[in-house]
Amino acid sequence: MTAPSIxxxxxxxxxGVPRPETxxxxxxxxxxxxxxxxxxxxxxxxxxxxxxxxxxxxxSGSGKTTFIRCLNHxxxxxxxxxxxxxxLIGYRESAGGTKLVEDKEKNIARQRQEIGxxxxxxxxxxxxxxLENIVEAPIxxxxxxxxxxxxxxxxxxxxxxxxxxxxxxxxxxxGGQQQRIAIARALAMKPALMxxxxxxxxxxxxxxxxxxxxxxxxxxxGMTMIVVSHEMGFAREVANRVVMMDDGVVVEEGxxxxxxSAPTQDRTKAFLSKIL
Amino acid sequence: MTAATFLRIGTRRAQLVGCLLLVALVVSxxxxxxxxxxxxxxxxxxxxxxxxxxxxxxxxGLTLGISVVAQFIGVVLGVFAAMGKxxxxxxxxxVANFYIWIFRGTPLLVQLSFLFFGLQTARVFMWPSVVFGPxxxxxxxxxxxxxxxxxxxxxxxxxxxxxxxxxxxxxxEAAKSLGMTFRLTMTRIVLPQAARVIIPPLGNEFNNMLKxxxxxxxxxxxxxxxxxxxxSAVSFAPFELFxxxxxxxxxxxxxxxxxxxxxxxxxxxxxxxxxxxxPGWRMRLMGRTSFDxxxxxxxxx
Numbered sequence: 001m002t003a004p005s006i007x008x009x010x011x012x013x014x015x016g017v018p019r020p021e022t023x024x025x026x027x028x029x030x031x032x033x034x035x036x037x038x039x040x041x042x043x044x045x046x047x048x049x050x051x052x053x054x055x056x057x058x059x060s061g062s063g064k065t066t067f068i069r070c071l072n073h074x075x076x077x078x079x080x081x082x083x084x085x086x087x088l089i090g091y092r093e094s095a096g097g098t099k100l101v102e103d104k105e106k107n108i109a110r111q112r113q114e115i116g117x118x119x120x121x122x123x124x125x126x127x128x129x130x131l132e133n134i135v136e137a138p139i140x141x142x143x144x145x146x147x148x149x150x151x152x153x154x155x156x157x158x159x160x161x162x163x164x165x166x167x168x169x170x171x172x173x174x175g176g177q178q179q180r181i182a183i184a185r186a187l188a189m190k191p192a193l194m195x196x197x198x199x200x201x202x203x204x205x206x207x208x209x210x211x212x213x214x215x216x217x218x219x220x221x222g223m224t225m226i227v228v229s230h231e232m233g234f235a236r237e238v239a240n241r242v243v244m245m246d247d248g249v250v251v252e253e254g255x256x257x258x259x260x261s262a263p264t265q266d267r268t269k270a271f272l273s274k275i276l
Numbered sequence: 277m278t279a280a281t282f283l284r285i286g287t288r289r290a291q292l293v294g295c296l297l298l299v300a301l302v303v304s305x306x307x308x309x310x311x312x313x314x315x316x317x318x319x320x321x322x323x324x325x326x327x328x329x330x331x332x333x334x335x336x337g338l339t340l341g342i343s344v345v346a347q348f349i350g351v352v353l354g355v356f357a358a359m360g361k362x363x364x365x366x367x368x369x370x371v372a373n374f375y376i377w378i379f380r381g382t383p384l385l386v387q388l389s390f391l392f393f394g395l396q397t398a399r400v401f402m403w404p405s406v407v408f409g410p411x412x413x414x415x416x417x418x419x420x421x422x423x424x425x426x427x428x429x430x431x432x433x434x435x436x437x438x439x440x441x442x443x444x445x446x447x448x449e450a451a452k453s454l455g456m457t458f459r460l461t462m463t464r465i466v467l468p469q470a471a472r473v474i475i476p477p478l479g480n481e482f483n484n485m486l487k488x489x490x491x492x493x494x495x496x497x498x499x500x501x502x503x504x505x506x507x508s509a510v511s512f513a514p515f516e517l518f519x520x521x522x523x524x525x526x527x528x529x530x531x532x533x534x535x536x537x538x539x540x541x542x543x544x545x546x547x548x549x550x551x552x553x554x555p556g557w558r559m560r561l562m563g564r565t566s567f568d569x570x571x572x573x574x575x576x577x
Contacts, residue, residue: 072453074453117450125469
């Protein structure tokens with residue numbers, strides 16, 4: 001299988017790096033979440049600056065996936081505040097800022113437009129072709145004209161190396177191809193932030209490379225990204241910071257060098273010794 | 277004729293041919309013996325099938341028209357009731373459940389009588405007649421369509437709900453993450469995928485609807501059954517005419533079977549093995565399933 005040609009100017013397709021309104025794109029403060037009686041996030045705080053790539057690692061069940069799902073309010077939180085682009089996500093404050101009330105569905109939807117998300121299982125829309133998947137939200141959510149959305153969509157497809165597949169349905173594509181289209185679909189909304197929830201975990205080994213290649217290119221071009229992943233090579237190569245989570249808390253964070261060569265916490269050492 | 281040959285012809289086709297033969301033989305050939313016995317007059321049967329009078333043609337049109345509109349109302353109500361049942365907002369759930377409970381829990385004939393005669397007589401609600409372009413819809417027909425549709429909606433609700441639940445929750449999440457509102461998520465992403473699951477049972481429902489319209493005779497609506505019932509009363513040929521009436525219904529439901537498989541194939545877009553989704557009409561007519569079963573069993577011995 002030939003390596004797909006990933007363009008070196010991915011963000012060119014959407015008119016360059018989307019400019020968020022603040023320097024701190026993500027500001028999560030003491031986020032708490034329970035699933036019933038299970039306390040899955042315990043005072044998790046994380047700041048992500050503009051153009052930063054943060055990779056979250058940790059054993060399964062550590063809450064890392066739940067945490068990034070909270071960032072676009074796919075999960076409710078029971079305590080703390082999450083700001084993306086300076087906007088409080090999912091809630092509005094009432095009673096003088098002491099209580100959080102879930103925001104209106106429309107407002108939440110508007111906030112999500114700025115946050116792209118890539119899922120472990122791709123979640124492409126099976127009744128739409130690759131191109132239709134990409135232009136769906138720009139046309140129906142953003143109100144972009146059909147022609148413009150199609151042009152952007154084709155440019156994105158070309159840049160993730162799938163120009164020839166625009167009329168294919170997801171079930172006619174490999175996992176790696178589907179995931180690249182899912183990335184293009186998220187990018188088409190010109191998000192200020194991209195969330196990746198274990199984007200290569202459901203892929204056959206030979207397809208992981210092509211997806212990571214797209215993600216690396218995005219990071220290099222300055223997209224602000226949070227990636228939950230077990231791909232340590234990817235973390236080492238493009239992450240600005242690596243965050244280790246375990247049992248619902250942030251155990252340790254630092255540059256990839258610090259984290260991989262000289263972790264300070266025992267739990268990080270134990271985890272890395274198993275995975276590296 | 278051995279069982280194997282019977283199966284090879286295809287159960288369904290055999291059934292169809294068998295029924296037609298039986299009816300035709302009886303109607304054309306025999307007559308009851310003895311004094312004062314029923315004399316079969318085959319031309320009543322054949323005429324109403326081969327050269328139907330305008331009355332019969334109208335009746336067929338009415339049956340079809342009522343069925344289509346009532347089914348449409350049923351689908352729309354079913355979608356809303358299904359979403360009501362699945363809503364987080366409790367009053368929506370209560371309303372949806374109440375509606376489904378009432379209309380599935382009482383006989384359609386009682387609903388028709390109560391909501392038409394009952395309401396009219398007590399002057400609680402007078403069904404109006406509606407002018408719809410060139411068509412003047414009589415109050416009883418309007419009532420018939422609406423009540424059939426509302427009744428159907430209660431059954432469709434469960435079908436639609438099953439369809440929605442069959443859609444991978446990841447689809448909703450992907451739609452949400454792209455900034456879609458609930459309405460967009462439903463209309464663009466979830467319902468088109470649920471449709472694939474909904475359409476086969478929906479076809480069944482419409483097949484039922486075509487036949488259930490016969491209950492509208494209670495409101496003296498001249499659809500297929502009432503018309504034939506009246507004709508047979510006038511001519512005293514119930515054997516020939518109800519036989520013909522049955523054939524007309526059979527024709528409608530059979531034709532619908534073809535349309536249904538065509539629709540199912542259209543909606544199979546993007547699914548694994550699109551081509552095998554639902555048997556084609558030729559396969560249906562040939563009763564392929566039994567043929568296959570037969571072929572397998574022959575191969576096994």
